[in-house]
Amino acid sequence: MTATTMAAPVAAASDAVSGHTRDRALWGAIMLAPYVLVFLVMVVYPVAYGLWLGLNWNSYRALFADPIFIRTVVNTIVFLFIAVNLKFLIALWLSGFFVAQRAWVRIVLVIFILPWAVPSIPTILSFRVMLNPENGMINQQLFHLFGIVEGPGWLTDPTLAFASSIMVHIWKSLPFWTLILITGRFAIAQDLYEAASVDGANKWQQFKFITWPSLATLYVTSTMLSMIWTLGDFNSVYLLTGGGPGDLNHVLSTLGIRYMRNNNLDLGIASIIVAMPLILPMVYFMVKRLSKGAE
Numbered sequence: 001m002t003a004t005t006m007a008a009p010v011a012a013a014s015d016a017v018s019g020h021t022r023d024r025a026l027w028g029a030i031m032l033a034p035y036v037l038v039f040l041v042m043v044v045y046p047v048a049y050g051l052w053l054g055l056n057w058n059s060y061r062a063l064f065a066d067p068i069f070i071r072t073v074v075n076t077i078v079f080l081f082i083a084v085n086l087k088f089l090i091a092l093w094l095s096g097f098f099v100a101q102r103a104w105v106r107i108v109l110v111i112f113i114l115p116w117a118v119p120s121i122p123t124i125l126s127f128r129v130m131l132n133p134e135n136g137m138i139n140q141q142l143f144h145l146f147g148i149v150e151g152p153g154w155l156t157d158p159t160l161a162f163a164s165s166i167m168v169h170i171w172k173s174l175p176f177w178t179l180i181l182i183t184g185r186f187a188i189a190q191d192l193y194e195a196a197s198v199d200g201a202n203k204w205q206q207f208k209f210i211t212w213p214s215l216a217t218l219y220v221t222s223t224m225l226s227m228i229w230t231l232g233d234f235n236s237v238y239l240l241t242g243g244g245p246g247d248l249n250h251v252l253s254t255l256g257i258r259y260m261r262n263n264n265l266d267l268g269i270a271s272i273i274v275a276m277p278l279i280l281p282m283v284y285f286m287v288k289r290l291s292k293g294a295e
Contacts, residue, residue, distance in 0.1 A: 088223055233253060259271060
């Protein structure tokens with residue numbers, strides 16, 4: 001009788017706990033449902049619809065037959081190689097300058113960060129105005145300072161327009177990667193530099209045997225991440241040149257928009273999908289490196 005009497009409250013308490021758990025799970029599902037719905041509508045559906053459109057093999061035949069596509073692939077590879085490597089070499093050098101413990105250096109660092117902090121659209125459009133061959137500020141200054149009547153066609157010459165896009169991309173993203181490398185430099189123990197200085201090591205030897213071995217992993221990982229972001233950089237090319245002149249300076253991130261503006265949605269989707277073989281290996285190796293670092 002006593003055991004039965006004691007079991008009843010225990011069973012009641014167990015039922016109450018399980019009911020409370022079910023209520024919490026129910027309310028959790030209710031609160032989570034709007035986010036799941038937004039994710040399905042804004043992410044899953046567009047991706048699935050794009051992949052479905054990408055199953056049309058005739059689109060790829062038309063895409064590969066378009067000479068603009070071949071030039072775009074070459075442009076993309078050149079853009080990645082020059083922009084990423086030049087950007088990180090400059091960032092590596094500037095990170096050594098900005099770690100100096102001087103007040104004026106910190107003020108310069110704040111000014112240096114501004115291009116990355118401000119929105120892309122107004123800043124890149126400002127470059128477009130400055131680089132205008134006819135009445136842009138740069139050619140006007142060349143005329144006033146050196147008497148050059150006909151300045152370079154920064155946006156009308158294909159080579160100069162492409163170089164200008166690379167320059168704008170580097171200018172816009174350089175502060176972020178410089179900050180990353182500055183953080184890596186601050187993580188290096190200063191005792192190592194003091195000991196090397198006592199041993200007579202010069203600045204180059206300190207960089208070679210202390211700084212670079214400490215920054216190498218961060219440098220390579222950041223470079224791979226920057227390649228992924230640069231491959232998807234739409235603003236630097238499209239806002240500055242629109243892929244011109246003559247559609248000669250498109251990269252893969254802007255070519256799809258060119259096709260879609262011409263009512264070729266299938267070719268636009270196909271041009272995006274063919275970029276996957278470039279993106280997926282970089283993502284894989286970057287995740288692999290980060291996994292090794294975590295272990």
